[in-house]
Amino acid sequence: MPTSTRSQIVASIVIFLGVAYLFAFDAPFIATVIFAVLCVVWSAWAFISIFRGSDELQSASIRYALAVASGIGVPLSLAFVMLMIATPGIQGVITSIAAFSKSGLSPAATGFALGVTFSLIMLCAVFAISQSVWWASKR
Amino acid sequence: MFELGMKNNIRVLRAERRWTQADLAKELGVSRNSVNAIENGKYDPSLPLAFKIARLFEQTVEEIFEDEG
Numbered sequence: 001m002p003t004s005t006r007s008q009i010v011a012s013i014v015i016f017l018g019v020a021y022l023f024a025f026d027a028p029f030i031a032t033v034i035f036a037v038l039c040v041v042w043s044a045w046a047f048i049s050i051f052r053g054s055d056e057l058q059s060a061s062i063r064y065a066l067a068v069a070s071g072i073g074v075p076l077s078l079a080f081v082m083l084m085i086a087t088p089g090i091q092g093v094i095t096s097i098a099a100f101s102k103s104g105l106s107p108a109a110t111g112f113a114l115g116v117t118f119s120l121i122m123l124c125a126v127f128a129i130s131q132s133v134w135w136a137s138k139r
Numbered sequence: 140m141f142e143l144g145m146k147n148n149i150r151v152l153r154a155e156r157r158w159t160q161a162d163l164a165k166e167l168g169v170s171r172n173s174v175n176a177i178e179n180g181k182y183d184p185s186l187p188l189a190f191k192i193a194r195l196f197e198q199t200v201e202e203i204f205e206d207e208g
Contacts, residue, residue: 056185057173138176 011042012124019117026102057138065131073126077119084118146205150178152196166195 018035021027049062084090091107098110105113153163160178164171167188176182177192184192193200 055170055173056188057170057176057182060182135172138172138181 009124009128011046012128015039015042016117016121016124022103024101024103026104061131061134061138064134065127068130069123069127072130073123076126077122080122081115081119084115145183146180147177147203148205149174149192149196149203152198152203153178163195167191 018039022032022035091111094111094114095107097114098105098107101110149163153160158166160171160174164174167174169188173182173184177184189200189204193203196203
């Protein structure tokens with residue numbers, strides 16, 4: 001697995017932990033803005049590196065993973081969120097998470113945030129797995 | 140994704156010059172992983188890279204890459 005893949009996985013974990021922190025604690029508004037800016041900068045760098053990277057094998061692996069993540073990861077994420085919504089007792093869980101959180105979000109907003117977060121986790125997982133499989137096939 | 144690429148004699152040409160994969164990668168401006176995948180026929184290089192390889196070894200693309208079609 002190349003360094004770029006590892007750095008993307010680390011970045012995804014950091015972003016997830018950052019979102020979890022902002023969600024769980026009453027973070028100042030400026031912290032949220034700084035975190036959002038960092039996420040945008042990271043995304044821009046990742047996007048540019050796909051097309052400007054000197055190594056075409058690496059670029060090909062990223063393009064492949066993006067194609068799989070968008071073609072398979074998106075329907076999988078939607079199915080996962082739909083299953084979450086249909087799970088009995090999920091509203092109680094979301095209400096307790098909202099009560100635990102110090103961010104002051106309503107249960108509806110908490111449910112939305114959790115849905116988006118789990119979708120992103122699913123997309124990142126599909127991206128990382130497909131890219132790892134691609135590299136393994138090229139050895 | 141899993142289909143085999145074109146056959147090529149890059150490994151032989153490289154060995155004749157006593158270059159390592161890392162040496163060749165440096166000359167071509169790509170990673171050693173790329174050189175390894177191309178040598179093993181796991182990845183077909185782009186046309187610009189194929190021509191770069193051909194120029195480096197002072198041969199034509201057809202002499203280096205074998206069309207199995």
